[in-house]
Amino acid sequence: MFGASTLSVLFSKLPYGWVRHSSALAVTNEILQNELENIKEAGTYKKERVIVSKQAVEIFVEGNSKPLLNFCANNYLGLSSHPEVIQAGIDALKKYGAGLSSVRFICGTQDIHKELEEKIARFHEREDSILYASCFDANAGLFEVLLTPEDAVLSDELNHASIIDGIRLCKAKKFRYKHKDISDLEEKLKECGDARQRLIVTDGVFSMDGNVAPLPQICDLAEKYKAMVFIDECHATGFFGVTGRGTEEYFNLSGQIDIINSTLGKALGGAAGGYTAGSKALIDLLRQRSRPYLFSNALPPPVVASASKVLDILGSASTYQELVHSNTMHFRERMVEAGFTILGENHPICPVLLGDAKVASHMADKLLDKGIYVIGFSYPVVPKGKARIRVQISAAHTPSDIDRTVDAFISVGREMGIIK
Known part of the structure; x- marks a missing residue:
């Protein structure tokens, strides 16, 4: 076995950028490079511009x-670089450290995590909420836990990729209805009439088009066919509706949506993190079985504190x-x-x-x-x-x-x- 000092000497003599390439990898890299060239030729290659300042106007x-x-x-509310939000993150960093180095159920839950979950539940007027590393994780962790082969899920065809991926993980019967098409949704609800549970899934606001789900009609169908309603509120939470409580408030439907998933990474501070808000029974079950929650590190304290401060600011104006x-x-x-x-x-x-x-x-x-x-x-x-x-x-x-x-x-x- 090499000692640490010997390994240090060995690696220090390797040329900068040295990587071992197998013949198989060389073939793969050629395939990948050709694909990249095709993307560039089509004009769809995405270059990342490097920002060297804080997120602001x-x-x-x-x-x-x-x-x-x-x-x-x-950054819909312009609060990602608000002085009070920044200070809250700094104070949390000093008091609680950079991170928990663990998942929530082992030794990764702090008092500020519980406080933020309580604030989110109150904000959405729900019984409880659960934090995730992102809303992508919240969407990935919900459907597999909630739905079984006896159930059915009905999803708008233009739902976010994270919703689509989350639904793929569950074993429920899957139906995709035409974008915002209430007639098509009703036909799909009739098709799954024998399901134990029916869950209608939609973005509240569709991020690529800026259009809004027809939530009143969806809720009417849900009542008629005894279905639950799920909405992803990433592009609504904090700023859409009179007090920023999202699409259901925009349509004066407060309390009629069964499950709300959203993010802390947009209007609520812009750092990272997502959540599910709903009934206490649902949130308790997610804590027991949701894989992205069980196997991901807890949200870093500065992120938690920043989002918590944003909710305080929204509550005052x-x-x-x-x-x-x-x-x-x-x-x-x-x-x-x-x-x-x-x-x-x-x-x-x-x-x-x-x-x-x-x-x-x-x-x-x-x-x-x-x-x-x-x-x-x-x-x-x-x-x-x-x-x-x-x-x-x-x-x-x-x-x-x-x-x-x-x-x-x-x-x-x-x-x-x-x-x-």
């Missing part, structure tokens, strides 16, 4: 010395929700007037539909040159032929920020022949 990007107006973050709404209307009205096609339904996700992937990517680059940070979205994130620039509005944007951005869109749009 103005950001700095590596290689660009000028500040950029940020219009593509999920509704100004943020009002700002998001007024900014959204201002942007949408000016862009439509200029001749752009804007998808969605009065939501701060404002997709500028362009169609061609290369056009979307090229336009985003030109807008960057004008000091506007946006990203082109293309396949497989959105369907082929539906490429877009997804503009996202924040409470922290000012009317002048929005006007400057719209003016840049108009200038580039005319230059590229997108609008007249």
Whole structure:
């Protein structure tokens, strides 16, 4: 056996970047490289711009010395860099450390985890909630626990990838209904009439289009066919509805949704983390059997404290929700007037539909040159032929920020022949 000092000497003599390549790996790498070239040729290769500042309305990007107006973050309330939120994270880091080095049921639960779960349950007016490392994990951990082969799950065809993956893990009978199509959903409910449980699954707000699930009609069908309703509220929690309680509040349906999954990584601080809110029996069972919960480290204390502070801020004022709404209307009205096609339904996700992937990517680059940070979205994130620039509005944007951005869109749009 080599001692630590011997290994240190051996590795120090290896050339920088040295990696052992087997002949099989060489073949695989060639296949992968060809696939990457195909992605680039199609104009759908996704480059990551490196931000060298905090997440805010103005950001700095590596290689660009000028500040950029940020219009593509999920920082809907502008609170990810709020001084009180930052301080809460710092205080938690000093008191509780960087992390728990463990899963929750072993030695990874602190008092602040329980306090945040209680705040989330109160916010959504539910009996209890459970924290996950992300909402992707919350979606991955729910359906397998809740549903058996005797049950049925009915999912909107445009639900988020994490919902789709979570449903794949369960053994229930699976039905996919057409996007927001209530008639098709009812037909599927009739097909699974003999199921022990029926669960209707939908995003509250669909992230690529900014459109809203027809929740009143879904709830009516759920009542008629004795089904439960699940909504993913990642793009609604904190800012959608009068007090930011999401899609059910937006439709005045408070308390009618059986299960809510959402995130801490967007409006509620923007760091990480997700959760499920629902009945105490459901949450207790998830603590016993949900694999992403049982086998993932507890959320780091600074993340927990930051999200907890955001909920405190939201409990004391509704100004943020009002700002998001007024900014959204201002942007949408000016862009439509200029001749752009804007998808969605009065939501701060404002997709500028362009169609061609290369056009979307090229336009985003030109807008960057004008000091506007946006990203082109293309396949497989959105369907082929539906490429877009997804503009996202924040409470922290000012009317002048929005006007400057719209003016840049108009200038580039005319230059590229997108609008007249």
